[in-house]
Amino acid sequence: MSSSPLAPTGTTANPPARPSLTVLGGFWSTATFAVARTLLAADPSLLLVRHDISGIREGVVRRVIRSGAGIVSDERVELRHGCVSCTLREDVLPTLAHLARTHPDRDLVLMLPEVVEPEAVAAACTHCLVDGAPVTDLVRIDSYVTVVDTEHLLDGLASTDDLRDLGIHAAADDHRTLADVVVRQIEYADTLVLWGTSPEGPFDTSRMSVLLQRMAPWATQVHVGADVVDATELSRQLRDTDRHRPETPAVLARGLEGYALGVHEPQADCGVVSTVFRSRRPFHPWRLHEALEAVNADVIRSRGHLWLASQPETVVAWEFAGGGLSMASLGRWLTAQPDDFWDHVSDQRRLAAALDWDPYYGDRHQNLVFVGLDLDPADLHRTLSGCLLTDAELADGEETWLRYVDPFAGCFPPIAVDTEGTVPG
Numbered sequence: 001m002s003s004s005p006l007a008p009t010g011t012t013a014n015p016p017a018r019p020s021l022t023v024l025g026g027f028w029s030t031a032t033f034a035v036a037r038t039l040l041a042a043d044p045s046l047l048l049v050r051h052d053i054s055g056i057r058e059g060v061v062r063r064v065i066r067s068g069a070g071i072v073s074d075e076r077v078e079l080r081h082g083c084v085s086c087t088l089r090e091d092v093l094p095t096l097a098h099l100a101r102t103h104p105d106r107d108l109v110l111m112l113p114e115v116v117e118p119e120a121v122a123a124a125c126t127h128c129l130v131d132g133a134p135v136t137d138l139v140r141i142d143s144y145v146t147v148v149d150t151e152h153l154l155d156g157l158a159s160t161d162d163l164r165d166l167g168i169h170a171a172a173d174d175h176r177t178l179a180d181v182v183v184r185q186i187e188y189a190d191t192l193v194l195w196g197t198s199p200e201g202p203f204d205t206s207r208m209s210v211l212l213q214r215m216a217p218w219a220t221q222v223h224v225g226a227d228v229v230d231a232t233e234l235s236r237q238l239r240d241t242d243r244h245r246p247e248t249p250a251v252l253a254r255g256l257e258g259y260a261l262g263v264h265e266p267q268a269d270c271g272v273v274s275t276v277f278r279s280r281r282p283f284h285p286w287r288l289h290e291a292l293e294a295v296n297a298d299v300i301r302s303r304g305h306l307w308l309a310s311q312p313e314t315v316v317a318w319e320f321a322g323g324g325l326s327m328a329s330l331g332r333w334l335t336a337q338p339d340d341f342w343d344h345v346s347d348q349r350r351l352a353a354a355l356d357w358d359p360y361y362g363d364r365h366q367n368l369v370f371v372g373l374d375l376d377p378a379d380l381h382r383t384l385s386g387c388l389l390t391d392a393e394l395a396d397g398e399e400t401w402l403r404y405v406d407p408f409a410g411c412f413p414p415i416a417v418d419t420e421g422t423v424p425g
Contacts, residue, residue, distance in 0.1 A: 019100050021139040022239055023121055025112035026147035027156060027182050031195040035147050035224075035234070036111050042235035043107070044068025047099055050111040051092060056170060057082045063091060065099070083171035084116055088124040097130040100138035107239070108139060115163055115170045115181055118144045118188045119250060126246070136246075143243045146189035150196045150208050150225070156182040157211075157300050160323045179322025183301055187216050187251045190243035194223045207270035207373075214274035214371045215301055217263045218248075249348070252303060252317045252330065255367040258352030261304055262369030266377040275377035279366040280358055281388040282309035282401070288387040289407040295383055296320050298375045304368035305330055309389055309401035312336070314412050318368055329412035335362025 022039070026032040033050075040046050044067060052062040059082040065072040077091050092110070099108060112121065122144070125135050159178040163169040166178065186192065192212050198204035205225065212221055222237045248259065255261040264276040285308050296302060302320040313336035319326045334342060334353050342350055353363040366388075370380060389401075 017104070018138060018140040019104060020107040020142045020240060021096065022107070022109045022142050023112065023118055023144045024109055024147065025116065025118050025145070025185050025189075026149075026193075027114050027178070027185060028147070028149035028152055028195075029114045031149040031193075032111060032114075032147040034195065034229075035145075035193055035238075036109060038229050038231045038234050039109055039238065040066070040068040042231040043239075045106050046109055047072065047103060047106050048109045048111060049092070049095055049099070051087060051113055053084065053087060053113045053116075053170065056084070056087060057172065061087055061091065063095065065095075084113075084120065085124070085171075088121060089128045092121075093124060093128055093130050093135045097135050097138050100135075113170075115168055115174075115176075117181060117184045118146065119184065122188070122246070141244045141246070142239065143191050143241050144189050145191040145193060145238055146185045146219075147193045147195055148186065148208075148212065150194055150198050150205055153182075153194075153208050153211070158322065177322045177324060179324075183215065183321045184251070186212065186219075187303075189216060189219050190245070191238060191241065192216060192219045192221045193238070194221060194225075197225045203270065207272060210270045210272040211300070211371070211373075214263060214265060214272055217260070247348075249346075252305065252319060255305055256315065256330065256352065257346065257348040258355070259348075261367055262371070268374065271373045272371070273373075273375040273377055274369065274371045275375070275380060277366060277368045277370070277381060277384050279385070279388055280361050280364070281366075281394065282307050282312065282364070283366070283387050284389055284393065285310045285404055285406040285408055291383055291387050292325060295370075295380065296325060299370050299372040301372075302368060302370040304366075306366045306368060307333065307364045308406070308408060309393070309398075310404045310406040311408070311412060312364070312398055312401065316408075316412055327408070327411065333362060333364045335364060 249257045265274045315330040317330045
């Protein structure tokens with residue numbers, strides 16, 4: 001039997017090329033849709049998928065697919081449950097899979113609704129199966145692009161409004177703030193589009209650009225500020241970039257996995273300061289609690305992880321945006337786990353812990369990043385350093401630390417970790 005001329009003996013024919021998928025998100029939908037239309041203008045063969053979730057709480061979404069020539073389909077979709085995760089699982093992913101099968105030669109753009117975070121899409125693409133396989137078997141995710149409206153960025157980051165109060169919450173149990181959504185859309189992206197210019201002038205536009213770079217230094221930034229947009233150039237900057245790295249952890253887990261959590265740029269650039277605070281010593285729970293207001297007084301965004309002397313086994317996540325601080329458990333430090341647990345965490349976390357291991361503290365440490373306007377990094381570091389245990393308190397040992405008065409007691413219950421070392425949900 002002769003071998004196929006397309007597949008030499010001993011080799012496997014190359015699998016068919018998968019359509020490229022660009023995931024396009026952003027809270028300001030007018031700017032996001034403008035970018036989507038520009039991409040369609042540059043390549044009319046593109047298929048743009050967009051979901052209107054204004055009726056999601058009634059179990060209804062509207063799915064619109066369009067190309068450069070106009071609307072391909074416009075359908076009302078009824079869901080069994082009214083939430084974003086159900087929309088992703090029951091319609092978004094099946095739609096992408098269907099388009100990839102029926103139009104394998106046409107690339108795709110998925111425009112996310114304004115309150116959807118790209119990380120939720122990435123998780124769904126990885127864990128939710130379509131006909132028994134992940135959607136990534138059919139499409140190649142090229143990039144996660146977040147579009148930011150220059151004029152409204154600072155107001156969005158400073159907003160204390162809840163999505164529920166604004167009437168745009170994505171599910172009955174959606175308790176996020178507007179600022180929560182904006183920062184997570186920015187920080188998960190591998191590409192950021194700063195759309196438009198500030199009405200305050202060029203300096204303020206530059207300040208927004210620096211702010212984005214400090215918040216997400218790992219992302220490529222593209223600025224579109226002219227009244228007339230070069231569609232071909234913007235398409236070149238946003239498509240076929242291969243910027244998405246699926247192995248990159250979620251933002252709050254970056255530090256534990258050995259990735260940079262932020263940049264230390266204590267010298268102001270257009271008024272923007274970014275500073276990293278790291279320490280081996282644990283925080284005294286009462287002193288840290290008393291300093292929370294002062295620590296975040298001039299901060300736009302802070303994130304990271306820490307350890308408290310009174311809860312020495314727990315990795316505590318720290319996340320501040322829109323005037324609100326959230327702290328939760330990220331699981332346990334490896335030094336608090338039996339040796340065989342190391343086999344159940346990622347290679348990256350094992351390597352990061354081993355490279356930075358301390359004979360006394362193990363892998364425990366503080367790693368926090370603060371970004372703000374006209375922030376005084378020296379004063380911030382003095383405040384945080386004053387919350388660490390003193391030499392005398394360190395000498396007392398863990399048995400004494402466990403008896404400290406702890407305002408955070410009960411706030412970080414243990415969480416289950418699956419055999420891949422990831423946190424469920």
